[in-house]
Amino acid sequence: MNIMEAPVIIEVRHNTGVVALNRAKALNSINLEMVNIIQDALNAWETDESIKQVLIYSTSERAFCAGGDIRDLREAVVAGNPEFGDHYFQAEFDLVNHLGTYPKPVIALINGIVMGGGMGVSMHGSHRIITEKALAAMPETAIGYVPDVGFTYFSQQVTTPAIAKFLGITGRRLSPADMLWTGIASHFIRSADVEAFTTTLLQDSLEAALGEFSTQPAEASTLAAQAESIEATFGQKTWALIDAALAAHPDVAFRDEVYQLLRQAAPSAIVATSALMNANREAQDLREGLDNELIMALHMIRQPDFAEGVRAAVVDKDRNPQFGSVRAEEEYAALIKK
Template sequence: MSEAVVNTSVQHRTGHIELNRPKALNSLNQEMVDIVNDALQSWEDDPHIEQVLITSTSEKGFCAGGDVRAIRDLDMEGRHEEGDEYFEHEYRMNLHLANFPKPIISIADGVVMGGGIGISAHGSHRVVTEKAFAAMPEMLIGFIPDVGSTKMFSSMRGTKGYESLALANFLCLTAWRMNPADMLWAGYATHLVPSDQLEAFQQLLISDGVDAAIAAFATQPEDEAPLKKHEAAIAEVFGHDSWEEIAAALEACRYEDFKAMVQSHMELACPTSVVAAVELLRASNAAPGLAEALDFELRMGNSLRRTPNFVEGVRAVLVDKTKDPKFEPSTTAEVDVQALRAVLA
C-alpha cells in the first residue's frame, strides 16, 4: 500500500494534519486538499479537539504550492472544468481554515509558496523558523495570486502595525521572497521558533497547548526585515489602483535601487497576469470578506487558465525549467484591461 499524501491523527486534544508528499515538496493535489477538508470537518464540532496542528514531513519545507503541473496537463487536454473543480476545493479549504472556530497552528520550516501560504496563513498561529521563506510567484507562470492572498495580504498588519494594499501589490507582482523577519513584519507569520527547537515546541504544544508552547519557545529575528527598508518606496510606487498607474509611479520613482530591483524581479512576469493581479487585488481589498475575494480569484484564475499563457508559463518555470516564456500579449500596454474588469464585474 502507498503512503497517504496527508497523515491525520489525534494526539491528546490536538488534531494533527501532516503534509506527506515530500518528493513534490508537498505540492497540493486534489486528494490532499480533500483529506484536509475532511479532517477539518470532522474536528470542527468535536469537543475533544481543542486545536489543530499543520506540519510537513519534508525536510526541505512546508509546501511549495498547488500542483499546477497537473492542472496544466488537464488544461492542455481541454479538461478545464476538472481544473476549475480543483481550485473550488482548494479555496473551500482556505475558507474553512479561516473560519475554523479553534486555534490552527502551522509550522513552516523551509519553502512556503502559493498554495502553501493558503494552507498556513489563514490559521490563528503561523509559526516559522529561521529556515523559512515565502513567496507568491504566480506572475511567472501566467496565473494570478490566489488562495485568499489577494484579501489576506492587504489585511495583514504584522509588526509594521498597519494594513497595506501597496504591500500586497508589491508582494504579488514581484514574487518577493520573504525571509522570517519579513514574514513577521508583513504579517504572514505570527511567531518565530528556532528549527532546532521544533520537536520540543511541538511536544509542549500538544501536551500543554499553543499558548504555553509560544511562551516557552518563541523568539525574535536577529536582523531587521529587508522589506522595511523599502517601506517608503513600496507605498509610493505600489499604492495605486491600476497597473498603468503603478508603472508610471515606478518609472518616476526616486529610489533607483528599488526601481532596478522591481524591474529585475518582474522581467519574466506574464503581462496579462500583472494587469489582472492589480485589478484582482483592488477588487478583493474592497470585498466584504474572504469568501467574496476567493470568488474573484476563482473567476479570474479560471479565465486566465483558458489562455495559452498558463500552459506556457508552467512549462518555462516547472516543466522544462528554461525560464524563457513567450507570453501573448508580450507587453502590459497590449493587455485588454476592460476584459479583465468584466471578468470581475
C-alpha cells in the same frame, strides 16, 4: 497504502488534530487528493469536543508546501479539460475558506519553503509560526497566473494595499523577518526548537509552547526598509500608473530590483493581478475574496500564457517563457464585476 506513505498523515494526539503534509518529493505540492483528505479531517474535528485545536506541519525538512500541483493542472488544460481546474480550485478554495473561518485554533508550523497553495493552508490560521528556515512567496505571475488561495484578500488585511500589491505582482521572496513584519506570520521560533515546541504544544498547551520558545529573528526586514518606495509606486490604483511611478522613482536600486522581478512575469498576469487586488481591497470577507479569485483563476488557466508559463517553469524548466499580449486592466476588472 501504508499510513506513512499517504500524501497527508492525519492523526489525533492528545486534544490536537494533526495534519502532516507528507509528499516530500513534490515539496508537498497540493493536489486534489490532499485537499480532500484535509477537508475531511477538518469536518470530523469541527464538532468533536475532544479536539481543541488543529496543527498543520510538514514532514519534509525542505518545504512546508511549495504550492499547488500545477503540472497536473497544465496537462489537463492542454488536453482540453480545463474543467479539471474548475473542480480543483473550487475544492481548494473551499478548504482555504474553512481554515480561515474554523471555530478552533489552527496552528501552522512553517519550517521551510511556503509558496502559492502552501500559503492557503497556513496564512489563514489563527497562529502562523515560522522558523529561520521559512521562505515565502506568491510567484504566480511568473506562470501567467494570479495570486490566489485568499492572498489577494488576506494580505491587504494584515499589511497595506500597496505592500500587498507589490508582493502579488512581483512575487518577491519574503524572509522570516519580512513575514513577521507584514503579518503573514504571527510568531517565530528557532528550528532547533521545533521538536520541543511541538511536544509542549501537544502535551501542555499552545500558550505554554509560545511562552517558552517564541523569539525574534536575528535579521531585520528588508521589505520594511523599502516600504516608503513601495508605497510611492505600488500605492497607485492601476498598473499603468504603477509603471509610470516606477519609471519616475528616484531610487535607482529599488527600481532596478523591481524591474528584475518583473522580467519573470507575464504582462497579462501583472495587469490581471492589479485588477484582482483592487477588487479584493473592497471584499467584505475571505469568502468574497476567494470567489473573486476563482473567477480570475478560471479565466487565466484558459489563456495560452498559463500553459506556457508552467511549461517554462516546471515542465521544460528553461525559464524562457514566450508570453503573449495583454488586455486592458478594465477588461480584467469587468470579469469580476459580472
